[in-house]
Amino acid sequence: MDKKRATHNLEFNVSQILKEGTGATRLYEVEAEQVRGLDSTAVLVSPLIGQVKFLCTGRSVLVTSFLEGTIEKSCGRCLETFTAPITIELEEEFFPSLDIVSGVALAEPTEVDEANQIDEQHILDLHEVVRQEFWLVSDTVLYCRSDCKGLCPHCGKDLNIESCNCKNEVINWRWAGLLEIESKE
Ligand SMILES: [Zn+2]
Ligand SMILES: [Zn+2]
Incomplete structure (x- = not known):
């Protein structure tokens, strides 16, 4: 070598x-x-x-x-x-x-x-x-x-820096039906 x-x-x-x-x-x-x-x-x-x-x-x-x-x-x-x-x-x-x-x-x-x-x-x-x-x-x-949390797709806030309330609202409208079914099971 x-x-x-x-x-x-x-x-x-x-x-x-x-x-x-x-x-x-x-x-x-x-x-x-x-x-x-x-x-x-x-x-x-x-x-x-x-x-x-x-x-x-x-x-x-x-x-x-x-x-x-x-x-x-x-x-x-x-x-x-x-x-x-x-x-x-x-x-x-x-x-x-x-x-x-x-x-x-x-x-x-x-x-x-x-x-x-x-x-x-x-x-x-x-x-x-x-x-x-x-x-x-x-x-x-x-x-x-x-583990970057990214931007909120709804309000655009950087979720690494601050949180927003969109998440709950989104869950409500998108998964409400599903959550209901799960809770019944
Ligand atoms: Zn990032
Ligand atoms: Zn948001």
Whole structure:
């Protein structure tokens, strides 16, 4: 295992590891201020920080990564802006487009996503796979806190801050009949 390298963004020149061949590894510290192409409902408000590990498999570079950051979005219940920590874990295979020794173009494995292609300058670019994972992860963060009471759908008051009397009235008109039946049973 190589020693940790200097802090890195999300683009890596992998020509050296490809030349070393099967079994070669690298470990990088990553600090990414922004992720290109991010157009999620969540905003990244801290750099993504973590580690990226490369393993040359011979035909590809296997990337495993663990990154942490902070997002900001608005709560699905009370609409307040809040921040939350996220972790992005990757395990992705990247494929070279040129043979590292001969420079001859390699036939693309048909199942390979464009995001998982190492370009002709041997740059392995993690932006797209991180973007996709960011989108998935931040989409699972919905509320400012799990017990957020949200806004009253009738008077609009933030029920985390104050209560209102709508609830009783709503129960009355919507469930009166049902409650009656239950109480008879
Ligand atoms: Zn909330
Ligand atoms: Zn209300």
